[in-house]
Amino acid sequence: MSFLPFDQQKPFDFIAVGRLCIDLNANEIHRPMEETVTFTKYVGGSPANIAIGMARLGMKTGFIGRVADDQMGRFIVRYLKNNGIDTSHVITDKSGSVTGLAFTEIKSPTDCSILMYRDNVADLKLEPNDIDEDYIRRAKCLLISGTALAKSPSREAVFLALDYARRHGTVVVFDLDYRPYTWQSKEETAIYYNLAAEKCDVIIGTREEFDMMERFDGQRRDDEQTARKWFDYNAKIVVIKHGKDGSIAYTKTGETFVGTIFPANIVKTFGAGDSYAAGFIYGLMNDWPIPKAMEYGAAAASIVISSHSCSDAMPTLAQIEQFIEQHRNGSAARK
Numbered sequence: 001m002s003f004l005p006f007d008q009q010k011p012f013d014f015i016a017v018g019r020l021c022i023d024l025n026a027n028e029i030h031r032p033m034e035e036t037v038t039f040t041k042y043v044g045g046s047p048a049n050i051a052i053g054m055a056r057l058g059m060k061t062g063f064i065g066r067v068a069d070d071q072m073g074r075f076i077v078r079y080l081k082n083n084g085i086d087t088s089h090v091i092t093d094k095s096g097s098v099t100g101l102a103f104t105e106i107k108s109p110t111d112c113s114i115l116m117y118r119d120n121v122a123d124l125k126l127e128p129n130d131i132d133e134d135y136i137r138r139a140k141c142l143l144i145s146g147t148a149l150a151k152s153p154s155r156e157a158v159f160l161a162l163d164y165a166r167r168h169g170t171v172v173v174f175d176l177d178y179r180p181y182t183w184q185s186k187e188e189t190a191i192y193y194n195l196a197a198e199k200c201d202v203i204i205g206t207r208e209e210f211d212m213m214e215r216f217d218g219q220r221r222d223d224e225q226t227a228r229k230w231f232d233y234n235a236k237i238v239v240i241k242h243g244k245d246g247s248i249a250y251t252k253t254g255e256t257f258v259g260t261i262f263p264a265n266i267v268k269t270f271g272a273g274d275s276y277a278a279g280f281i282y283g284l285m286n287d288w289p290i291p292k293a294m295e296y297g298a299a300a301a302s303i304v305i306s307s308h309s310c311s312d313a314m315p316t317l318a319q320i321e322q323f324i325e326q327h328r329n330g331s332a333a334r335k
């Protein structure tokens with residue numbers, strides 16, 4: 001059964017809007033940042049990672065965003081192009097902004113953190129004028145990520161993209177992607193996340209991210225109550241991720257699907273959510289049953305957390321299928 005109206009006539013499968021950054025992942029793992037001296041540079045930023053994941057899975061993918069007018073910005077654009085991603089709407093910001101950097105600290109397979117350098121970053125300079133209505137009209141699916149709502153003018157640009165998507169029947173997926181350090185206040189964060197979520201068809205987030213959105217609601221919701229809230233707006237599917245405890249998906253039509261995980265030789269925990277999103281959205285776009293989409297998301301996540309990078313480790317379809325085959329009895333999504 002089809003949950004979402006992906007318009008097969010549209011030439012682009014997937015367009016992401018928002019953050020294009022750099023990850024600098026510690027080479028000397030299992031030690032604190034203070035003792036780390038070398039890093040490997042990768043393209044990063046949650047929506048960039050998801051777009052790369054979708055392109056690796058064979059989807060015709062584009063990106064709307066701003067990069068700094070520097071070597072890092074050019075590195076990002078080149079990497080996207082090399083991965084077959086359309087960069088016609090990736091704008092070089094000329095205001096003197098810089099590329100956002102995420103230094104990743106890998107203290108142990110379960111104790112990882114990210115040190116972000118995000119002052120005056122190019123990605124948050126995205127303007128409403130950068131949002132091309134026709135480009136969004138030509139996409140089956142638009143991905144927005146919450147961090148792009150943290151500041152103007154990027155915030156207004158995202159809301160405009162949302163309006164264009166709704167006007168033209170482009171399915172909108174919201175990856176909550178909550179990064180506290182990008183925001184000024186808890187109130188502001190919850191307000192803008194909720195305003196955006198009202199307009200989205202699919203909402204994907206961790207329990208903690210949904211808790212942040214519900215902070216001022218005066219009631220504590222369980223996963224099902226959280227999902228139901230969004231079905232009164234535009235959502236058809238809500239996915240709540242629980243790290244190593246898997247994920248749970250709810251549909252507006254009343255189904256619940258529990259997704260378990262695959263084994264992983266964990267190098268670091270970040271990248272799980274982005275790779276899960278790519279595998280899951282790919283499945284939705286192919287009209288698969290939701291448990292199968294969740295299985296591909298979980299497999300992609302295990303592959304990425306078993307690797308050093310997020311973007312560069314995004315698997316192809318063949319890699320996911322081979323991985324699932326190898327771990328056939330290790331995971332299942334059940335109704």
Ligand SMILES: Nc1ncnc2c1ncn2[C@@H]1O[C@H](COP(=O)(O)OP(=O)(O)O)[C@@H](O)[C@H]1O
Nearest residue numbers: 241242243244246247261264272273276298301
């Ligand atoms: N330790 C783990 N082992 C195997 N799979 C994991 C592990 N942690 C996360 N995953 C997979 O990645 C998905 C998303 O992870 P989660 O940590 O909840 O998201 P995020 O990275 O956005 O915080 C999970 O639902 C699960 O499928």
Ligand SMILES: O=C(O)C[C@@H](O)[C@H](O)C(=O)COP(=O)(O)O
Nearest residue numbers: 044045046270271272273274310
């Ligand atoms: O999103 C960023 O700016 C950093 C990412 O590239 C990073 O590697 C990461 O945190 C991935 O996020 P996750 O998939 O939600 O763990």
